[in-house]
Amino acid sequence: MKLYFSPSACSLAQHISLREAGLSFDLEKVDLASKKTASGRDYWAINPKGYVPALELEDGSVLTENQAISQYVADQRPDARLAPAYGTMERYRLQEWLGYVGTELHKTIGALFDRGLGEAQKAAILERIDRRLALVDEALAGKSYLMGSDFSVADAYLFTVVRWTSFFQMELSKFPNLSAFMARVGERPAVKAALEAEKA
Numbered sequence: 604m605k606l607y608f609s610p611s612a613c614s615l616a617q618h619i620s621l622r623e624a625g626l627s628f629d630l631e632k633v634d635l636a637s638k639k640t641a642s643g644r645d646y647w648a649i650n651p652k653g654y655v656p657a658l659e660l661e662d663g664s665v666l667t668e669n670q671a672i673s674q675y676v677a678d679q680r681p682d683a684r685l686a687p688a689y690g691t692m693e694r695y696r697l698q699e700w701l702g703y704v705g706t707e708l709h710k711t712i713g714a715l716f717d718r719g720l721g722e723a724q725k726a727a728i729l730e731r732i733d734r735r736l737a738l739v740d741e742a743l744a745g746k747s748y749l750m751g752s753d754f755s756v757a758d759a760y761l762f763t764v765v766r767w768t769s770f771f772q773m774e775l776s777k778f779p780n781l782s783a784f785m786a787r788v789g790e791r792p793a794v795k796a797a798l799e800a801e802k803a
């Protein structure tokens with residue numbers, strides 16, 4: 604398997620999950636501006652969507668979309684307990700979180716990277732992010748992770764997109780459970796290894 608990634612982008616979530624699952628995989632960096640991979644290939648030809656993450660499977664086919672790749676990775680190693688079993692109510696709960704992180708957080712926090720934003724637009728986005736994060740903070744009360752005591756692929760995704768708030772000097776201390784979650788996840792060996800590898 605090969606993960607196409609860009610440092611600190613949302614592909615960090617699947618990078619973390621691959622390490623948490625103990626799977627063997629290759630990494631290839633993508634320059635999102637030029638759409639070229641580190642080995643000089645045209646990224647459009649690998650993923651016609653042009654964005655990361657993309658996971659090249661053993662048969663050469665390519666799987667895209669954060670939520671699909673995260674669940675694919677988790678299902679390769681059920682013993683790692685990164686996702687509850689298919690068909691259980693708990694699995695739908697995980698998908699509920701993946702959907703929330705993907706559509707309500709990833710795309711809202713990610714919008715701040717747009718340099719063309721006016722002050723009013725930025726303030727409206729920041730207010731929306733605050734409301735979305737407050738819900739996560741409440742949900743994490745008394746829990747180590749979104750699903751309870753087991754770290755899941757949804758946690759890897761949440762950690763990845765909430766980490767971007769530091770690029771915008773957003774204060775997370777008003778969300779004590781979320782702040783503790785970020786520190787807890789940041790201490791996981793697989794997370795440290797993924798961050799280190801993306802820096803290299």
Ligand SMILES: N[C@@H](CCC(=O)N[C@@H](CS)C(=O)NCC(=O)O)C(=O)O
Binds near residue numbers: 713
């Ligand atoms: N719907 C996609 C969105 C992925 C996405 O937003 N990727 C960003 C990085 S976090 C990207 O590669 N952006 C560059 C671009 O769209 O050209 C998913 O969930 O996987």
